[in-house]
Structure formats: C-alpha cells, structure tokens
Amino acid sequence: MTPRQPPPAPATLTGGRSQLTAWLLFGPPLLMAGLRWLLQQADDRVSATPAPALLPVATPSTMLELVWPALVGLAVLVALGLLVRRIGWRRFMPVLGVAWALFWLAACGALLQQHFNREGLVLQGADVAAILADSSSPAAPDAVDAATVAQARVVTAKFKPPSARSLGGTELVLQVAGLEVPQRLLLDDAKAASLKPGDALALQLAPGRFKGQFVVGWQALPPASLPPGATP
Incomplete structure (x- = not known):
C-alpha cells in the first residue's frame, strides 16, 4: 500500500x-x-504603399x-x-x-x-480619370468591374503629423457621390498636400476581404469634370 x-x-x-x-x-x-x-x-x-481606408466621419445627432x-x-x-x-x-x-x-x-x-x-490592396498609380470616363460608357471595361470608381469633393484638408499609429499625411474629409455620410481619407502622398476644399477627385475603390472600402487609386479632377449642379 x-x-x-x-x-x-x-x-x-x-x-x-x-x-x-x-x-x-x-x-x-x-x-x-x-x-x-x-x-x-x-x-x-x-x-x-498600402491602400488607405475610406472611413465614415462620426456625426452624432x-x-x-x-x-x-x-x-x-x-x-x-x-x-x-x-x-x-x-x-x-x-x-x-x-x-x-x-x-x-x-x-x-x-x-x-x-x-x-x-x-x-486589407491584404493585397495597394495604392496604384492608375489613370483614374480615364477609368472614370470609360465607366460612363455603355461598354465599361473589366477594370471598372474589379474596382468601383466614384467622384468626390474635398470638404476639408489638413496636415496630420506622423504618430505611433500612422505615417501621417494629408487628412481629407470627402463628400463621395452615392454616400450620405462624409468620408475620411488619409493620404501619405506629396500630391495630396496641394488639395483644398472644393477640389474634385476621382477615387478608385476596392472592398476589403471582410468589410470596408479602400482607395487603390485617386486623381485630382478639373472643376469642369463634374456635371453642372452635381454635388457629390
């Protein structure tokens, strides 16, 4: 025992x-x-460069x-x-x-x-304006089906310094056509520093694997590129 x-x-x-x-x-x-x-x-x-996210601006009512x-x-x-x-x-x-x-x-x-x-989504240097023009035609190319192209207008633009969470850049508040809520976009691009309120943009958007929209291409548009009376 x-x-x-x-x-x-x-x-x-x-x-x-x-x-x-x-x-x-x-x-x-x-x-x-x-x-x-x-x-x-x-x-x-x-x-x-990773594709930046398009995020809705919180507007509590x-x-x-x-x-x-x-x-x-x-x-x-x-x-x-x-x-x-x-x-x-x-x-x-x-x-x-x-x-x-x-x-x-x-x-x-x-x-x-x-x-x-956001894996695989990167910021490309595509000619978004040309894609936007092609997407308005009846026979749109396959590239338009792969990523949505939308027009937007800059509401505010300000410089955001680098931090532990991001590299900083130009933070834009955009009114995107088809979206009621203003969207926030952070672009780490020297060309974005010259943007000002009222400027028109063409955005090439791609969906994330699970949720959200990401900007895989963007380009500033001349003011005449928007139809008369069309405010995104």
Whole structure:
C-alpha cells in the first residue's frame, strides 16, 4: 500500500499561484505585442504603399449618441462592483483573469482581421480619370468591374503629423457621390498636400476581404469634370 503523500507546503502553493498570476497578467499583452511585430514585418516586406481606408466621419445627432460609451462603461463598473460584493474577491479573481485573457485574445483577433482585410490592396498609380470616363460608357471595361470608381469633393484638408499609429499625411474629409455620410481619407502622398476644399477627385475603390472600402487609386479632377449642379 502506497503511503499517503503529505500535502504540499503553503510556500509551494503560494509560489505556484504567483507564477500563474504573472503568466496570466503579462502573457496575453506579450502575445499581442509579438503578433503586432510579426504583422508589421510582413507589411514591411511589401514595397508598395498600402491602400488607405475610406472611413465614415462620426456625426452624432443626439446627446445620447455622444454619452452612450460613458454610460456603458459606468454600467459595467457598477455590475462588477455588485458581483464582487455578492461573491467576494476570492471567487471573483478567477472570473477577472478569464475576462482579462479573453480581452487580449479578442484584440489579437482584431489585429489579424485588420491585416487580412486589407491584404493585397495597394495604392496604384492608375489613370483614374480615364477609368472614370470609360465607366460612363455603355461598354465599361473589366477594370471598372474589379474596382468601383466614384467622384468626390474635398470638404476639408489638413496636415496630420506622423504618430505611433500612422505615417501621417494629408487628412481629407470627402463628400463621395452615392454616400450620405462624409468620408475620411488619409493620404501619405506629396500630391495630396496641394488639395483644398472644393477640389474634385476621382477615387478608385476596392472592398476589403471582410468589410470596408479602400482607395487603390485617386486623381485630382478639373472643376469642369463634374456635371453642372452635381454635388457629390
């Protein structure tokens, strides 16, 4: 008969829990940092300029739309406080650890989705004005089917300095034909620095793999290129 093993010493249990806590606290952020580095290395191997995204400008119309993120955050904090009061800190800590790990895993998933969503989309030097003219004919070429060409007018244009999240460039607010909400576009192109409000543009748009629209080509148009009375 095998003799009964003595229970582990309290110091051993404490050391094991401390190590597990350290892995749980620092492991998920380090995983995300490593994934971000790998994706950045993959982007750096591509010599072409990535296609910038066309993003809608947030235009909240009511006070509720302005304050709802703060209200949701306050509700979450109140719910967590009630949960801690009900079950106690000792039983709440494992729940908090699982939520912490899921949060960082979701962030890693968002990074992967963002990378693969725009994979293969680069800013090209195509003659968008010529494509725009061809697209108005009854027999449009296949290139028009592969990417949508739209007219736009510059609402605002300002310089955006480089940051940790982007290389900076000229940030445009555009009114795009067929879209009710103004769109925001960041162009890291020296030619975009001369754009001013009222200028007309031709944009060649391509959809992302999962969502969104990306500008794979653009060109400034003369004012006479827009039909009379046509305001995008």
